[in-house]
Amino acid sequence: MPDDAPKKPSRIQLKNRKKILDAALEVFSSHGFRGATLDQIAEAAGLSKPNLLYYFDGKEDIHRTLLNGLLDVWLAPLKEMDPSGDPLEELMGYIHRKLEMSWEMPRESRLFAGEVIQGAPRMEADLQSGLKPLFDAKCDVIRGWADAGLLAPVNPAHLLMSIWAVTQHYADFEAQVGVLTGPAPRAEARAHVDKMFRSLLSP
Amino acid sequence: MPDDAPKKPSRIQLKNRKKILDAALEVFSSHGFRGATLDQIAEAAGLSKPNLLYYFDGKEDIHRTLLNGLLDVWLAPLKEMDPSGDPLEELMGYIHRKLEMSWEMPRESRLFAGEVIQGAPRMEADLQSGLKPLFDAKCDVIRGWADAGLLAPVNPAHLLMSIWAVTQHYADFEAQVGVLTGPAPRAEARAHVDKMFRSLLSP
DNA sequence: CAAAAATTTGACCAGTTGGTAAACGATTGC
DNA sequence: GCAATCGTTTACCAACTGGTCAAATTTTTG
Numbered sequence: 001m002p003d004d005a006p007k008k009p010s011r012i013q014l015k016n017r018k019k020i021l022d023a024a025l026e027v028f029s030s031h032g033f034r035g036a037t038l039d040q041i042a043e044a045a046g047l048s049k050p051n052l053l054y055y056f057d058g059k060e061d062i063h064r065t066l067l068n069g070l071l072d073v074w075l076a077p078l079k080e081m082d083p084s085g086d087p088l089e090e091l092m093g094y095i096h097r098k099l100e101m102s103w104e105m106p107r108e109s110r111l112f113a114g115e116v117i118q119g120a121p122r123m124e125a126d127l128q129s130g131l132k133p134l135f136d137a138k139c140d141v142i143r144g145w146a147d148a149g150l151l152a153p154v155n156p157a158h159l160l161m162s163i164w165a166v167t168q169h170y171a172d173f174e175a176q177v178g179v180l181t182g183p184a185p186r187a188e189a190r191a192h193v194d195k196m197f198r199s200l201l202s203p
Numbered sequence: 204m205p206d207d208a209p210k211k212p213s214r215i216q217l218k219n220r221k222k223i224l225d226a227a228l229e230v231f232s233s234h235g236f237r238g239a240t241l242d243q244i245a246e247a248a249g250l251s252k253p254n255l256l257y258y259f260d261g262k263e264d265i266h267r268t269l270l271n272g273l274l275d276v277w278l279a280p281l282k283e284m285d286p287s288g289d290p291l292e293e294l295m296g297y298i299h300r301k302l303e304m305s306w307e308m309p310r311e312s313r314l315f316a317g318e319v320i321q322g323a324p325r326m327e328a329d330l331q332s333g334l335k336p337l338f339d340a341k342c343d344v345i346r347g348w349a350d351a352g353l354l355a356p357v358n359p360a361h362l363l364m365s366i367w368a369v370t371q372h373y374a375d376f377e378a379q380v381g382v383l384t385g386p387a388p389r390a391e392a393r394a395h396v397d398k399m400f401r402s403l404l405s406p
Numbered sequence: 407c408a409a410a411a412a413t414t415t416g417a418c419c420a421g422t423t424g425g426t427a428a429a430c431g432a433t434t435g436c
Numbered sequence: 437g438c439a440a441t442c443g444t445t446t447a448c449c450a451a452c453t454g455g456t457c458a459a460a461t462t463t464t465t466g
Contacts, residue, residue, distance in 0.1 A: 010442080012443075013442090013443090047444085048445060050444075050445070051445075054442095054443070
């Protein structure tokens with residue numbers, strides 16, 4: 001018999017865990033792990049601090065849960081890239097989906113970025129087990145496309161990293177983008193990114 | 204008579220301030236402002252904590268001094284871009300210099316990135332006064348080149364941001380790059396970045 | 407060298423922070 | 437209806453952190 005009984009969570013547990021994770025996303029993404037305090041998260045969640053710790057084992061637990069759930073969301077667009085589709089349009093579709101995510105989920109992007117910048121101390125395992133295999137698989141797909149002459153010859157790994165760099169930049173460096181461009185850079189960004197990668201990838 | 208006598212710093216002051224700033228760069232860049240402690244910085248600098256505070260007014264003072272000095276270094280390559288040179292080669296030269304900086308000065312890059320990700324709370328003024336004017340000026344230069352047909356038509360602001368995004372990615376996301384690519388991605392990165400921007404910019 | 411100035415240190419402090427214990431309320435299953 | 441479980445709060449603490457201060461030590465200067 002398994003000694004870790006799953007004990008299906010009650011409605012109230014589901015609701016409060018969700019509230020906590022949402023509050024934690026807000027706070028962690030704008031102050032970093034160390035910069036965030038349980039009091040801040042508790043207040044943002046509308047709960048008391050000891051109440052937080054009734055639902056999670058501690059600050060690290062909240063953070064880890066958040067990052068873990070995030071990785072799936074974050075990689076979903078890449079998973080959708082279809083090896084049997086039209087190469088250029090599959091890649092451009094991925095790029096636009098990723099760019100859209102940066103506008104729609106900047107907190108998630110910054111949480112991720114902050115963690116990686118600091119050496120991913122609480123995420124190394126997830127990167128190895130979650131990100132690496134998918135990354136390698138998609139690199140193979142892209143290499144296949146390029147070898148078949150359906151794309152310009154390109155280094156798949158560095159292509160993917162460039163895509164992440166450019167698209168996530170709009171979320172992660174929002175403070176800088178805001179200072180440097182007008183209030184509505186979204187359409188311009190879309191056009192620019194489209195042109196940049198299309199010119200690189202067109203065979 | 205000016206009441207804030209400059210009082211030229213002694214050899215010992217110069218040396219220790221340098222040691223402190225170097226230690227602070229190490230610690231701040233890998234733990235963020237809030238995550239860094241004065242004790243950590245003091246230990247890395249080989250000084251006692253009260254001794255740190257003899258040279259700087261406090262944690263914020265150290266951080267601000269660091270960021271302030273950094274912005275100049277960071278923008279130097281952009282300043283070097285010569286409006287009267289060959290457009291494509293000036294831009295590609297800038298790109299390669301910026302990429303080189305990411306490999307040579309990853310701590311500086313991460314310090315900057317961490318600050319901007321968290322909304323640049325201690326840097327807004329510097330961005331407005333130091334970065335914005337240079338950015339606008341160089342955008343005008345690039346626009347001029349493009350209008351003259353010496354470059355492919357391109358959005359100057361988003362071009363510059365793309366350059367930053369791609370080049371700094373190798374420093375800021377080093378932990379991720381390390382997991383995903385082999386141990387020597389430097390030459391590959393160079394080739395990829397060159398190809399990407401050359402294909403975008405060639406008229 | 408001796409006085410003055412600069413530098414360094416040890417002891418200390420007040421505020422913050424992650425986390426705990428136990429009592430108190432609310433739900434739920436029977 | 438009522439006991440048992442679940443959920444919440446109050447009061448609290450030990451560790452850490454940024455910062456102070458006066459004394460001690462070293463360096464510079466006349």
